[in-house]
Amino acid sequence: MSLAFEIHARDGRARTGSLRTTRGDIRTPAFMPVGTAATVKAMRPESVRETGADILLGNTYHLMLRPGAERVARLGGLHRFMNWHGPILTDSGGFQVMSLASLRKLTEEGVRFASHIDGSRHMLSPESSMEIQRLLGSDIVMAFDECPALPADRGRIAESMRLSMRWAQRSRDAFGDRPGHALFGIQQGGLEQDLRLESAEALRGIGFDGYAIGGLAVGEGQEAMFGVLDHAPDMLPDDRPRYLMGVGKPDDIVGAVQRGVDMFDCVLPSRSGRTGQAWTRRGPVNLRNARHRDDSRPLDADCTCPACRGYSRAYLHHVIRADEIIGSMLLTWHNLHYYQELMAGMRAAIATGTLPEFAAAFHAQRAEGDIEPITGDSA
Amino acid sequence: MSLAFEIHARDGRARTGSLRTTRGDIRTPAFMPVGTAATVKAMRPESVRETGADILLGNTYHLMLRPGAERVARLGGLHRFMNWHGPILTDSGGFQVMSLASLRKLTEEGVRFASHIDGSRHMLSPESSMEIQRLLGSDIVMAFDECPALPADRGRIAESMRLSMRWAQRSRDAFGDRPGHALFGIQQGGLEQDLRLESAEALRGIGFDGYAIGGLAVGEGQEAMFGVLDHAPDMLPDDRPRYLMGVGKPDDIVGAVQRGVDMFDCVLPSRSGRTGQAWTRRGPVNLRNARHRDDSRPLDADCTCPACRGYSRAYLHHVIRADEIIGSMLLTWHNLHYYQELMAGMRAAIATGTLPEFAAAFHAQRAEGDIEPITGDSA
Numbered sequence: 170m171s172l173a174f175e176i177h178a179r180d181g182r183a184r185t186g187s188l189r190t191t192r193g194d195i196r197t198p199a200f201m202p203v204g205t206a207a208t209v210k211a212m213r214p215e216s217v218r219e220t221g222a223d224i225l226l227g228n229t230y231h232l233m234l235r236p237g238a239e240r241v242a243r244l245g246g247l248h249r250f251m252n253w254h255g256p257i258l259t260d261s262g263g264f265q266v267m268s269l270a271s272l273r274k275l276t277e278e279g280v281r282f283a284s285h286i287d288g289s290r291h292m293l294s295p296e297s298s299m300e301i302q303r304l305l306g307s308d309i310v311m312a313f314d315e316c317p318a319l320p321a322d323r324g325r326i327a328e329s330m331r332l333s334m335r336w337a338q339r340s341r342d343a344f345g346d347r348p349g350h351a352l353f354g355i356q357q358g359g360l361e362q363d364l365r366l367e368s369a370e371a372l373r374g375i376g377f378d379g380y381a382i383g384g385l386a387v388g389e390g391q392e393a394m395f396g397v398l399d400h401a402p403d404m405l406p407d408d409r410p411r412y413l414m415g416v417g418k419p420d421d422i423v424g425a426v427q428r429g430v431d432m433f434d435c436v437l438p439s440r441s442g443r444t445g446q447a448w449t450r451r452g453p454v455n456l457r458n459a460r461h462r463d464d465s466r467p468l469d470a471d472c473t474c475p476a477c478r479g480y481s482r483a484y485l486h487h488v489i490r491a492d493e494i495i496g497s498m499l500l501t502w503h504n505l506h507y508y509q510e511l512m513a514g515m516r517a518a519i520a521t522g523t524l525p526e527f528a529a530a531f532h533a534q535r536a537e538g539d540i541e542p543i544t545g546d547s548a
Numbered sequence: 549m550s551l552a553f554e555i556h557a558r559d560g561r562a563r564t565g566s567l568r569t570t571r572g573d574i575r576t577p578a579f580m581p582v583g584t585a586a587t588v589k590a591m592r593p594e595s596v597r598e599t600g601a602d603i604l605l606g607n608t609y610h611l612m613l614r615p616g617a618e619r620v621a622r623l624g625g626l627h628r629f630m631n632w633h634g635p636i637l638t639d640s641g642g643f644q645v646m647s648l649a650s651l652r653k654l655t656e657e658g659v660r661f662a663s664h665i666d667g668s669r670h671m672l673s674p675e676s677s678m679e680i681q682r683l684l685g686s687d688i689v690m691a692f693d694e695c696p697a698l699p700a701d702r703g704r705i706a707e708s709m710r711l712s713m714r715w716a717q718r719s720r721d722a723f724g725d726r727p728g729h730a731l732f733g734i735q736q737g738g739l740e741q742d743l744r745l746e747s748a749e750a751l752r753g754i755g756f757d758g759y760a761i762g763g764l765a766v767g768e769g770q771e772a773m774f775g776v777l778d779h780a781p782d783m784l785p786d787d788r789p790r791y792l793m794g795v796g797k798p799d800d801i802v803g804a805v806q807r808g809v810d811m812f813d814c815v816l817p818s819r820s821g822r823t824g825q826a827w828t829r830r831g832p833v834n835l836r837n838a839r840h841r842d843d844s845r846p847l848d849a850d851c852t853c854p855a856c857r858g859y860s861r862a863y864l865h866h867v868i869r870a871d872e873i874i875g876s877m878l879l880t881w882h883n884l885h886y887y888q889e890l891m892a893g894m895r896a897a898i899a900t901g902t903l904p905e906f907a908a909a910f911h912a913q914r915a916e917g918d919i920e921p922i923t924g925d926s927a
């Protein structure tokens with residue numbers, strides 16, 4: 170195995186540990202901010218680091234189209250290009266090609282598609298995805314997979330999962346042996362427990378440095394997702410990191426950590442920051458709402474991020490309403506800070522065997538709601 | 549006089565000194581970044597300070613409309629609201645109401661207008677402008693003036709200037725005595741030397757803490773502007789700061805400093821940063837241009853700003869083309885850094901009596917052009 174993964178403590182099914190890369194350790198459970206097009210939107214990489222992030226996610230689909238993987242390689246790789254010198258995980262492009270590209274044609278070989286940017290024609294396959302992720306210089310490479318949107322019938326899900334497992338083997342073969350770089354396989358199977366098990370067994374047979382749980386957070390709802398997570402993580406090797414792709418809201422993440430997941434990524438904290446939504450200990454707060462217009466209090470008096478230390482809710486409301494860039498900058502920072510603080514809290518709780526108490530306090534604080542009742546409508 | 553102004557050295561007509569405010573000293577010649585709507589766009593105030601700025605400009609017209617001057621006052625004033633604790637100069641609203649508002653009606657009393665944001669009806673007069681700037685908590689308040697667009701006939705310019713001088717007296721009367729706060733008068737008169745002199749004499753008769761040169765940089769061109777500046781600063785009191793409003797490009801500023809101007813403001817470095825234009829020692833560089841696509845060199849190898857220290861031209865090109873917020877953040881920072889470095893260079897040159905050499909080197913370096921010839925078109 171290319172990257173050492175040490176589990177320091179367990180609490181129920183939850184684990185805390187370190188995934189060691191040549192570019193630094195990743196403390197788990199870990200949240201990975203998404204740097205789609207070689208930037209975590211509205212953040213300088215130094216600021217992303219200040220929030221407590223150990224690792225970023227880059228999107229193969231976006232980067233292969235613009236600026237192009239060969240260009241990034243010529244310019245010294247993605248780390249140097251985007252000035253982030255910690256580890257980077259790249260997705261395989263499989264999910265985004267299905268959600269963003271047009272004129273898609275799926276075959277056993279891979280997916281042909283047209284760029285959503287300029288209509289240019291491209292092909293993604295297990296082999297080309299491995300090559301693109303190698304050119305980008307990714308530390309953790311994801312196997313190329315296909316992910317059907319839910320709901321889908323069982324036949325479609327089984328067929329798709331088996332294709333993804335054949336692609337997983339081809340990804341493994343194409344990846345080869347790259348010391349210091351890891352390859353993760355991705356479990357599929359929708360909400361079907363037997364298909365999830367079949368997928369996990371196929372991946373274990375191939376052998377990966379880590380295992381992702383794919384195909385969730387695509388509209389099935391938290392209850393259905395937790396239903397899968399009640400079993401799926403335990404189907405994967407205990408001694409390797411488990412990564413739940415594209416998840417999620419803070420309460421999704423807490424529930425998934427309790428079920429044995431080690432790694433997460435999601436655009437939610439950055440995307441919602443740009444629209445004026447803050448995530449806090451007391452739940453989501455919509456700063457566009459008129460009730461904040463004259464509120465001299467910080468978003469969260471106990472938060473140490475720059476948005477909460479330097480500004481009132483009234484200011485954040487003003488700059489979000491006025492479409493000022495600093496609104497996106499401050500709220501993205503706050504949200505990423507909150508997410509990282511949540512992960513740090515869970516790591517500490519697992520280490521001291523108090524994760525149930527941590528989770529109970531997390532839910533109780535959210536149930537109290539924001540610091541005053543919402544009296545106006547968001548507009 | 550409310551604010552002490554000390555001239556430390558002179559070189560020809562140029563001067564370097566300090567304008568002392570209760571919120572810190574302003575080193576002159578000074579460039580004031582523009583924080584229109586309580587933010588220097590795409591910059592955190594800490595970052596603006598890091599570029600070397602001593603003072604910001606706030607726009608009375610924008611702030612009175614959104615979030616409103618009374619609201620800013622209730623929230624503790626503009627400094628606290630926007631988290632900038634150095635001095636702030638506010639314009640009078642006179643220029644922007646004429647360029648942005650609709651349904652304007654100009655009378656002896658003032659200007660009635662409709663907001664460009666929501667069509668709401670408002671009035672600006674010398675008295676209301678003084679009150680709004682007081683509510684904002686401005687350190688340096690500008691007299692309310694009217695500024696005709698050029699070209700305009702001599703009769704219109706004379707009439708407008710005389711109205712502005714009556715308004716200057718009313719501004720002075722309404723401002724009253726506010727220790728720690730300064731009021732600047734604004735010279736008008738277009739390109740007409742005798743009207744400029746008449747205006748200067750009117751302002752000197754009223755008595756202000758500083759004197760602005762208004763009505764320039766409105767389309768007359770650099771030669772015509774320098775023609776006015778060959779005489780206008782000398783019409784104003786030698787022992788008070790002289791502020792050229794809304795100027796300008798780096799070479800405009802160098803020429804104006806050589807002609808005795810102490811203070812400047814302009815949206816150019818921040819606005820052009822958001823569109824991909826960088827200002828450098830070697831002149832303007834358009835980072836949208838395809839020639840930067842594969843260029844691994846920094847924008848300016850000798851610049852110490854974060855954009856030049858951390859990123860290649862290829863990266864800046866990529867994020868500008870992809871409309872990523874970090875493109876605006878990095879290029880605005882670079883441009884403000886370059887402007888402040890230019891001001892610091894002129895202050896040092898004046899102090900050592902070498903401003904002519906400094907200016908000659910400035911022009912020679914720009915004449916060399918960018919680090920390689922432009923081979924593509926901007927697109």
